[in-house]
Amino acid sequence: MSYTNTELVRKHVSFDETTGGVRREYPVIFPDQEWVDIPGRNLAENSVIVKAVRDYAPVFEEITTVQGILMLSNECLLRGSVTVASDSSLGIIFRENIDYSVECSGGIIRLIEGGSIPADSRVAVWYYYYSRYNEGSDYSVDYDKGMIRRLTNSDIQPGQTVLIDYDLLSASVDDDLIAGAVSEANAIIEKQIDPDGQYGADIALQTAATYLAVSILCRMAAAGGLLAGSTGYHNASAWLELGENYRRDYENLLKSFRVRSSRLSGPAHS
Secondary structure (H helix, E strand, C coil): CCCCCHHHHHHHCCCCCECCEEEEEEEEECCCCCCEECCCCCECCCCCEEEECCCCCCEEEEEECECCEEECCCCCECCCCCEEECCCCCCCECCECCCEEEECCCCEEEECCCCCCCCCCEEEEEECECEECCECCCEEEECCCCEEEECCCCCCCCCCEEEEEEEECCECCCHHHHHHHHHHHHHHHHHHCCCCCCCCCCHHHHHHHHHHHHHHHHHHHHHHHHHCHHHHHHHHHHHHHHHHHHHHHHHHHHHHHHHHHHHHCCCCCC
């Protein structure tokens, strides 16, 4: 039975946009060739990078800085894996974020002004890097639904864990999500409160179902904020608080119905 609907839910709260942004190193295990969900929907086109470490020996290079920059032979470095020293004997080990900074995606090391690495000096560098797989031959992406799968003859092995980088577009909460929350709320009300359909279009029960649907959507919005990382924590907390408020109001409205339901129950037979 339908107690609430999308129009009623939209009157209570505005879901303007889910948080977009950058996602890095989300782990995925490909069971075989089945589709796997990626957190979030509306992935930015061509933004997905699938990667894994395939060489567990560190790469060693000796490089001369040019205008304060070191260009490594590989990109897509493991975060925190770079070591820079004055020579291959580790005579002086320099400090990341004090003597140099690392741009992992581009395989670039930049000297920090005031650090201990002399300009135009030759240094020794050790690092690990990710091998990148190829979209279209190793994996396929459904950018609208936020799903990915391994392809036949892929270099990615069944059961292998890979890491995925991707960008999410900001997107409004669509009618499908709201309809799903409405359907869930209606089903809960029908099962727990009105299995015999005795209350029908009771306005209080309609309001309770609407509050429940809104609380469900608030949890979805909070999850989107948490996935955005530190910038989304504040929004996530606000959505969770709003959802809890609607949930409490929902529970309060149902108290009288639960009392009535218990009174309508027949006497227990010994």
